[in-house]
Amino acid sequence: MLRPERASTKMQERGPAHAAEKPVRDTSKPEPIVPERSIAGTALMLVIAIMGCLACLSVGAVTLVDRAASNWSADIGRELTIEVSAVDPATMDQRLDRAADLARVSPGIGSVSIVSEQETRALLEPWLGILGSEAALAELPIPRLVAMTVTDTSLLNLTTLQAALDQEVPGATVDDHRVWTDQLARMAGAMVLGGLGVLILVLSATILCVIFATRAAMAGNKDVVEVLHFVGASHTFIAGQFQRHFLMLGMRGGLIGGVSAILIFLIFQLWVMARRGAADAAQVEALIGSPALGLYGYAGCALVVFLIAFLTAATSRITVSRFLRGR
Template sequence: MFGTRNDVPLDRDASSRFLPWLIAVMVYLATMALVVAITMNKLADRWDQGLSNSLTIQVPAGQTPADHQSTEQKLKDFRTKLAELDNVEQVDILNDAELNKLMEPWLGKDVHLQDLPIPFLVSVELEQSNVKTIDTINTLLSEKFPEASVDDHQRWLGNLLGLAKVIQMVSLLVVLLVGGAAGLMVILVTRMGLAIHKQVVELFHHMGAHDTYIATRFQLHALKLSTVGGLSGLLLAGITIASFSTLLGQANSSILPSLTFSVTEWGALLLMPIGASLIAMMTARLTVLRSLALMP
């Protein structure tokens, strides 16, 4: 492909210098947008699986140490009753160490929770989200702890999932827009090449050369330049992904996404330079054929 002699001296054009860089930028942007779309989809699935079947019960600890101990004892009995319910997989009362870890981002380390009005937190894992089970838990809770509350995470989880889907759709839209912009660039560059080599093209045309032969010269030239640019953009995107993956690994937070991809997802990312090359090749071919069809 790259060693074929081109009868039209396209390698001398200014487009030969600028088109690979433009394609590289386009492939980089499209690849990073696709990475965002894939990551947000995986993150939304992790949020959904991790929280859709869980409940958090908040029980006021009371004003005095005696109230605190009494509430703690009642919670142990309450936990036993919850564990006996159908569809309840696990019930845990968060201890001081777990609460300290939970509050650490806001209050710092080694906080004395006894000095703060922090309620008891009970984590309930369900086999599957069920309205009947939640109603039963609310009924038992109202009997033992009227001032307690149940958070099924559905409201804010729905908002997070909605936001993730919006970001995912915008990212996919960016990929499509970048592909369209790449096509427009190739059209402009191809027309520039036709204008620069107008006399040569007209000479081939009048000598009886088939339009497909002339279009093939431009098509191979666009394919060569876009392949070089596409691979460069993919390499730059790979470096960026590796850098972000290292930073996210150091953060070690379950809230943040992880940049790990399956074989299928890596294949989709590798399709970015291939898609850019195909778009450039077909766009150049159709542009030349259309222009040659207008020649006498």
């Protein structure tokens, strides 16, 4: 039997060994399977940011074009013209006045005005070029126009107006600019489809980049995955770790790209406002109207950011799951 002093000495000798054997609780944050910050991860985030910026620019451009085409169609749809041919120049003024009177009494039509001969020539000069001189235009049988503004499309009946013109104003026809409206609609539709095609290509390229990055991450962390399999980790757990990692990468990259695209549109808008009155800014406003994105444009950019993050996470999870099932 040991004496108390000897027992105390024995316990002191064995104390450090027992202390070393006692498990120490690690309160630090566990290290993720895939490193959060790496050269490959940073490069992928920059690629996603570039793709996100291009996608948001496409969505913004489609929004501006679609809104401009809608405004053009609405403006054209509110205006009609009666074209009075120059079959009898001697009676042109009387026929113009009669056509204007018939238009004024037609339901759904508001203001009616006769386009003067000088205004008609001014309209033709850019198209006729050298023939647009006063002498050349005076020899041409130029038709005259009666401009009308539509106030209520539900009351408008162009068939009745055309029948009245055929009866009382020979050589007069109503032009509702349907040809121009159809051309604008086709052009806007083609540009919208082109923008959506660019968006699909950008998202497809993003998915391919994520696939290659995920495979590279799996190859670089092969030993870690093997250990996790050895200790009983499920495929769902491992795939979830990669999904979380690439979700954060996609979210950060998409936000950077989306904010960059919005800044580009804001700079463009400020440039147009600063240059208001100049020829270049006037042409831009005549083409697309207001350069501001508006609510739908900003909502589209936000949707693209979330779509890129979702596609990045989903692509990485599917790639990891297929890789693990093939082992």
